Amino acid sequence: MRAIPRPTTASPKPPGLGTVLERNIRALQERRAREEADATFEERLSGKITRFTGSMGFVYLHLAVFGFWIAVNLGMVSGVPEFDPSFVILAMAASVEAIFLSTFVLISQNRMATAADKRAELDLQISLLAEHETTKLVALVSAIAGRMDLQTDVDSEVEELKQDVAPELVLDEIEERSRSSG
Numbered sequence: 001m002r003a004i005p006r007p008t009t010a011s012p013k014p015p016g017l018g019t020v021l022e023r024n025i026r027a028l029q030e031r032r033a034r035e036e037a038d039a040t041f042e043e044r045l046s047g048k049i050t051r052f053t054g055s056m057g058f059v060y061l062h063l064a065v066f067g068f069w070i071a072v073n074l075g076m077v078s079g080v081p082e083f084d085p086s087f088v089i090l091a092m093a094a095s096v097e098a099i100f101l102s103t104f105v106l107i108s109q110n111r112m113a114t115a116a117d118k119r120a121e122l123d124l125q126i127s128l129l130a131e132h133e134t135t136k137l138v139a140l141v142s143a144i145a146g147r148m149d150l151q152t153d154v155d156s157e158v159e160e161l162k163q164d165v166a167p168e169l170v171l172d173e174i175e176e177r178s179r180s181s182g
Contacts, residue, residue, distance in 0.1 A: 050108040
């Protein structure tokens with residue numbers, strides 16, 4: 001498989017986009033930092049535990065501890081007496097650990113879901129604003145074309161495009177179609 005050569009210099013930022021993009025990135029970073037600072041001690045602790053338990057370090061630690069435990073209790077380590085020959089204690093410890101780990105994961109997932117809901121709400125608001133602005137631009141361009149007595153192939157669609165979209169009606173239609181097809 002042939003490697004695609006990479007450019008030796010970064011592509012230039014389009015004029016005006018660089019500062020807007022940088023401002024948006026900075027604003028999002030500041031927001032994330034503020035949300036992290038506002039997190040409770042329990043949320044931060046749960047996040048750290050979840051990050052660690054999702055790492056290879058956690059896997060290596062368990063390989064070492066469980067491997068040693070099993071080796072000792074199978075009599076493979078001389079000088080160390082067996083303390084759990086039936087592995088009941090190991091099974092119990094692993095079960096209790098699983099209960100706590102799943103709880104930490106759920107706490108982290110709940111926090112992530114809340115953040116995702118906020119981002120989805122922001123996306124929706126921006127999309128609705130963009131739709132509204134586009135509708136106004138279509139109306140303005142249509143008016144300009146009318147004043148200049150210009151005809152286009154899309155004139156039949158322009159009247160529909162000049163109407164604002166009512167998101168609640170779109171949601172109602174989606175729900176109605178879901179009910180009738182399901």
